[in-house]
Amino acid sequence: MMDVESLINPHLRDMRPYVPIVPFEVLSRRLGRRPEEIVKLDANENPYGPSPRVCEAIARADALHIYPDPDQTLLREAISDYIGVPAEHILCGAGADELIDLIARAFIQPGDAIVDLPPTFGMYRWEADVMNATYLQVPRRADFSVDVPAVQRMVIGDGRSGDGPTIRNSHLPVPPRKLLFVTNPNNPDGSTIGDESLRALLALPLVVVLDEAYVDFSAQPSRVSWVRDHDNLIVLRTFSKLAGMAGLRVGYGVFPLPVIRHLWKIKQPYTPNVAGSIAAIAALGDRSYLHQTVRALVAERQRMSELLSRFDWLRLFPSEANFVLCRVAETAPIPADETAQPAARRLKHLLERRGVLVRYFDRDGLRDCIRISVGRPDQTDRLIEAIEGLVK
Numbered sequence: 476m477m478d479v480e481s482l483i484n485p486h487l488r489d490m491r492p493y494v495p496i497v498p499f500e501v502l503s504r505r506l507g508r509r510p511e512e513i514v515k516l517d518a519n520e521n522p523y524g525p526s527p528r529v530c531e532a533i534a535r536a537d538a539l540h541i542y543p544d545p546d547q548t549l550l551r552e553a554i555s556d557y558i559g560v561p562a563e564h565i566l567c568g569a570g571a572d573e574l575i576d577l578i579a580r581a582f583i584q585p586g587d588a589i590v591d592l593p594p595t596f597g598m599y600r601w602e603a604d605v606m607n608a609t610y611l612q613v614p615r616r617a618d619f620s621v622d623v624p625a626v627q628r629m630v631i632g633d634g635r636s637g638d639g640p641t642i643r644n645s646h647l648p649v650p651p652r653k654l655l656f657v658t659n660p661n662n663p664d665g666s667t668i669g670d671e672s673l674r675a676l677l678a679l680p681l682v683v684v685l686d687e688a689y690v691d692f693s694a695q696p697s698r699v700s701w702v703r704d705h706d707n708l709i710v711l712r713t714f715s716k717l718a719g720m721a722g723l724r725v726g727y728g729v730f731p732l733p734v735i736r737h738l739w740k741i742k743q744p745y746t747p748n749v750a751g752s753i754a755a756i757a758a759l760g761d762r763s764y765l766h767q768t769v770r771a772l773v774a775e776r777q778r779m780s781e782l783l784s785r786f787d788w789l790r791l792f793p794s795e796a797n798f799v800l801c802r803v804a805e806t807a808p809i810p811a812d813e814t815a816q817p818a819a820r821r822l823k824h825l826l827e828r829r830g831v832l833v834r835y836f837d838r839d840g841l842r843d844c845i846r847i848s849v850g851r852p853d854q855t856d857r858l859i860e861a862i863e864g865l866v867k
């Protein structure tokens with residue numbers, strides 16, 4: 476038989492897979508609990524789900540046998556009306572994730588560099604691996620703020636000198652820096668970047684992709700309007716978190732005109748699908764529901780933070796998103812288990828056994844950290860009870 480695997484792209488043969496969280500159904504079976512008994516605070520999903528009008532609109536859909544409008548006309552108009560940017564700057568996809576992929580396909584040739592600011596969302600690194608890009612990282616500071624001078628050195632310098640930045644997957648002596656991903660508010664800590672720092676990054680000779688997946692939960696306004704004045708700025712938004720539609724996969728980007736022209740050419744023609752498009756339009760048609768759920772989540776973030784900060788072995792980072800990152804002190808009174816794991820990991824596992832799911836990270840810059848998504852008040856109460864039960 477032929478060795479078909481030898482025909483796979485070499486850089487993909489060695490690539491490490493993206494590790495998503497365990498699917499809900501699988502976990503529910505493993506824990507022996509019904510889905511409705513599980514408090515799912517591990518993936519920043521919006522626990523309120525979409526507006527009832529969204530579900531009604533999908534139920535009424537009568538054109539499921541027809542391909543979606545490849546120009547996304549109605550959806551882009553609805554988004555334009557919502558964000559106040561002309562529709563010609565807007566392009567939608569199957570989640571913001573598809574747009575990250577589209578942007579990388581448009582700008583990256585093998586060896587070109589993607590600059591990342593970890594700890595952050597894992598998709599940018601995955602995308603660099605898929606594209607055989609040079610992956611450059613400029614770690615955030617201990618408080619998760621962006622080290623702008625270090626980014627400047629990485630982008631304008633040879634990327635090899637200096638102390639902080641590290642370089643990986645390099646194929647070329649001086650790889651062309653093409654894309655810089657900035658998540659704002661950042662996932663997993665919820666910090667934001669100020670105007671001055673963002674302007675400094677935009678002055679660099681590369682494209683800044685500002686991922687605003689969580690901006691609706693922030694006191695800071697969106698920067699979508701900046702795209703008109705900055706030809707190297709792309710802003711990504713999504714219905715997943717704001718509108719409780721993670722399962723429907725609808726996201727969009729706001730692009731400069733010289734960029735969007737080319738993206739239309741290389742985009743798969745039929746995303747988002749009909750159900751997602753109808754849902755997104757209906758979601759934007761029920762603004763009071765959106766505002767109400769955002770208000771509820773922001774208030775709950777405050778209440779959950781206050782309750783959590785009573786555990787003196789938890790250190791909370793200030794968050795402007797729908798999640799809170801906590802560092803778990805090694806001295807935390809979390810019962811030891813067989814495996815002698817760090818306290819944060821034990822906490823994650825013991826909570827899981829009690830049906831409460833949080834995200835644990837074992838990565839540089841995130842050692843001993845768990846991220847807890849903001850849920851409904853009853854879910855916060857279950858979380859706090861579970862923690863109290865553990866440390867008693």
Ligand SMILES: *Cc1c(COP(=O)(O)O)cnc(C)c1O
Pocket residue numbers: 519569570571572573596658662686688712713714715721724725726
């Ligand atoms: C969740 C998330 C996304 C993914 O959005 P989708 O629209 O669901 O693909 C993008 N960026 C960040 C930072 C996220 O946390």
